[in-house]
Amino acid sequence: MSETLENLLQETRQFEPPAALADAANVTAAAYDEAAEDRLAFWARQAGRLDWAKQWDEILDWSNPPFAKWFVGGQLNVAYNCLDRHVEAGRGDRVAIHWEGEPGDTRTITYAELHRLTSQAANALTDLGVTAGDRVAIYMPMVPEAAVAMLACARIGATHSVVFGGFSVDALSSRIADASAKVVITADGGYRRGKPSALKPTVDEAVAKSPTVEHVLVVRRTGQDVAWTDKDLWWHETVETASDQHEAQPFDAEQPLFILYTSGTTAKPKGILHTSGGYLTQVAYTHHAVFDLKPETDVYWCTADIGWVTGHSYIVYGPLANGATQIMYEGTPDTPSKARFWEIVDRYKVSILYTAPTLIRTMMKWGDDIPAGFDLSSLRVLGSVGEPINPEAWMWYRENIGRARTPIVDTWWQTETGAIMISPLPGVTATKPGSAMSPLPGIAADVVDDQGQSVPNGGGGYLVLREPWPSMLRTIWGDDDRFVETYWSRFEGMYFAGDGAKKDSDGHLWLLGRVDDVMLVSGHNISTTEVESALVSHPSVAEAAVVGATDPTTGQAIVAFTIPRGSVDTAGDAGEALIQELRNHVAKTLGPIAKPRQIMLVPELPKTRSGKIMRRLLRDVAENRSLGDVTTLQDSAVMDLISSGMQSGK
Numbered sequence: 195m196s197e198t199l200e201n202l203l204q205e206t207r208q209f210e211p212p213a214a215l216a217d218a219a220n221v222t223a224a225a226y227d228e229a230a231e232d233r234l235a236f237w238a239r240q241a242g243r244l245d246w247a248k249q250w251d252e253i254l255d256w257s258n259p260p261f262a263k264w265f266v267g268g269q270l271n272v273a274y275n276c277l278d279r280h281v282e283a284g285r286g287d288r289v290a291i292h293w294e295g296e297p298g299d300t301r302t303i304t305y306a307e308l309h310r311l312t313s314q315a316a317n318a319l320t321d322l323g324v325t326a327g328d329r330v331a332i333y334m335p336m337v338p339e340a341a342v343a344m345l346a347c348a349r350i351g352a353t354h355s356v357v358f359g360g361f362s363v364d365a366l367s368s369r370i371a372d373a374s375a376k377v378v379i380t381a382d383g384g385y386r387r388g389k390p391s392a393l394k395p396t397v398d399e400a401v402a403k404s405p406t407v408e409h410v411l412v413v414r415r416t417g418q419d420v421a422w423t424d425k426d427l428w429w430h431e432t433v434e435t436a437s438d439q440h441e442a443q444p445f446d447a448e449q450p451l452f453i454l455y456t457s458g459t460t461a462k463p464k465g466i467l468h469t470s471g472g473y474l475t476q477v478a479y480t481h482h483a484v485f486d487l488k489p490e491t492d493v494y495w496c497t498a499d500i501g502w503v504t505g506h507s508y509i510v511y512g513p514l515a516n517g518a519t520q521i522m523y524e525g526t527p528d529t530p531s532k533a534r535f536w537e538i539v540d541r542y543k544v545s546i547l548y549t550a551p552t553l554i555r556t557m558m559k560w561g562d563d564i565p566a567g568f569d570l571s572s573l574r575v576l577g578s579v580g581e582p583i584n585p586e587a588w589m590w591y592r593e594n595i596g597r598a599r600t601p602i603v604d605t606w607w608q609t610e611t612g613a614i615m616i617s618p619l620p621g622v623t624a625t626k627p628g629s630a631m632s633p634l635p636g637i638a639a640d641v642v643d644d645q646g647q648s649v650p651n652g653g654g655g656y657l658v659l660r661e662p663w664p665s666m667l668r669t670i671w672g673d674d675d676r677f678v679e680t681y682w683s684r685f686e687g688m689y690f691a692g693d694g695a696k697k698d699s700d701g702h703l704w705l706l707g708r709v710d711d712v713m714l715v716s717g718h719n720i721s722t723t724e725v726e727s728a729l730v731s732h733p734s735v736a737e738a739a740v741v742g743a744t745d746p747t748t749g750q751a752i753v754a755f756t757i758p759r760g761s762v763d764t765a766g767d768a769g770e771a772l773i774q775e776l777r778n779h780v781a782k783t784l785g786p787i788a789k790p791r792q793i794m795l796v797p798e799l800p801k802t803r804s805g806k807i808m809r810r811l812l813r814d815v816a817e818n819r820s821l822g823d824v825t826t827l828q829d830s831a832v833m834d835l836i837s838s839g840m841q842s843g844k
């Protein structure tokens with residue numbers, strides 16, 4: 195992959211941190227030196243942010259790689275660290291969650307209140323026979339009870355498995371079966387796009403196929419009619435009537451905390467297992483360092499769904515461990531209007547916003563005038579996660595949302611890594627649009643070639659992690675062999691992330707998407723991300739997804755699926771002309787080798803529920819194959835729309 199294209203290396207724009215932010219930043223450049231001097235001592239100091247019931251004997255046991263144990267012999271309670279200790283320190287009145295329902299109803303929940311609710315839920319789960327080590331499936335809309343359910347499991351040492359509230363019966367029942375879940379926590383439904391959408395019927399069908407499930411706890415959110423079985427219990431009759439006195443027992447640092455299935459962009463979802471002490475250490479540290487969180491004054495908002503790892507680490511565990519005040523929003527960004535996000539930022543004076551490139555590109559498509567109508571001056575740090583962010587989307591975010599003032603932290607990490615691994619630090623790093631910049635202090639990331647040799651600056655290859663980190667996955671649930679095979683077999687002694695990356699001439703890192711998404715065209719490696727960024731830099735394009743399709747002459751040929759911006763005319767000849775213009779635009783930007791063989795103008799792209807483009811389905815379309823597994827797709831009708839609504843040009 196060293197023969198990659200040159201264009202990203204030509205990005206010359208760079209933005210220094212604002213002086214005021216840098217002067218008062220939580221973390222300075224010294225952190226890199228401290229961690230480099232003694233990585234384990236650095237992480238032990240970060241673990242000191244938490245309250246431990248028993249101090250660890252050993253920071254890291256790496257005697258049986260790749261099976262790591264962090265803070266060996268230490269004991270703590272994760273929920274105690276997220277709740278009780280704040281209340282005990284007199285911070286019980288601080289708002290933990292400003293919750294905003296999609297229809298406009300709101301709830302303000304303090305740390306004391308969240309502590310009380312979690313204690314009740316812990317007692318109720320215990321009464322239902324859930325004990326430490328049992329698995330509980332959580333299938334919920336974005337309501338505070340989702341966080342309460344997770345924290346209650348953590349409190350009693352049970353392992354939660356959160357499943358996206360939009361997944362199908364099959365996706366839910368296979369995850370329940372994989373973890374042998376004993377209890378399911380759900381709701382009658384939630385609000386999405388202005389309507390109550392039902393969850394309970396999916397749970398009923400899934401539970402009917404799941405002999406391990408003994409009870410189903412149902413939160414009443416929408417009040418819609420629901421069928422009832424003898425396993426069902428209303429949350430308000432069970433949890434809300436339980437005692438609110440609950441003493442949190444300490445558990446081993448390696449007590450399993452949760453299983454979470456990866457989003458399924460590539461293959462069959464893997465049940466990623468995370469444990470307690472190391473995980474909480476790294477999510478708390480990174481939330482403090484990367485977002486520069488000042489818990490007394492900041493209002494933090496992560497727009498992810500709780501069913502995605504970002505919701506676990508940066509809505510529930512990191513922010514609550516740090517005593518943050520945050521927004522939790524139930525619905526979609528376009529309900530009741532496309533201004534919903536900016537209304538929320540303006541009204542609650544949000545100071546830190548963490549969202550995804552897919553949302554930023556959508557906002558770009560909707561137009562600059564929408565955010566322009568709001569006071570966004572409270573914002574001081576902006577974050578991005580989930581996919582590579584195209585330089586043009588980065589610049590749009592900076593200018594239209596950050597008003598050319600706020601630093602942007604592009605954070606690379608995975609379900610498997612548990613916490614942020616590569617990111618700028620907002621008070622330290624001079625950022626470049628589209629680059630995740632550098633590994634965080636205490637993290638050993640590198641880019642290597644086919645042989646596992648570190649590439650020089652200017653080179654490209656595979657992203658790897660050379661040393662274990664506290665929040666690393668411990669295994670794939672029930673499948674140690676697949677864990678070793680997937681992540682630790684490609685290169686000796688290194689974690690293989692599955693992503694392509696490049697080092698620029700300063701040694702800064704550029705993520706190029708999944709290794710599977712790198713195309714080989716006439717002997718040249720071309721990353722889908724780079725061609726997509728070239729397309730998105732054209733004023734007529736809102737979004738683009740690029741795949742490599744088998745081609746008799748070039749090996750692989752570039753096929754692009756492109757969503758035009760709302761105002762662009764694509765009828766008849768105009769569409770054909772645009773396609774030609776876009777092909778030439780890519781050739782001009784990246785070189786003739788990257789000129790797409792084919793561009794299709796499409797109304798939508800297939801995405802997972804977390805908003806990532808599912809390129810493997812587009813590859814199926816491009817190669818005229820029948821579609822692979824579509825169970826994790828956000829909206830399965832999209833594929834019909836693409837196949838039928840396609841305007842294609844060669």
Ligand code: ATP
Pocket residue numbers: 456457458459460461462463464503578579580581582583604605606607608609610630691692693705706707708804806
């Ligand atoms: P699956 O592994 O099942 O295919 P997935 O990889 O999409 O699903 P996640 O763990 O949610 O599931 O996503 C992690 C991946 O998202 C990373 O490996 C990377 O490809 C991409 N990613 C996340 N953040 C960034 C970022 N800031 N820049 C570039 N890519 C990113």
Ligand code: MG
Pocket residue numbers: 456608692
């Ligand atoms: Mg992945």
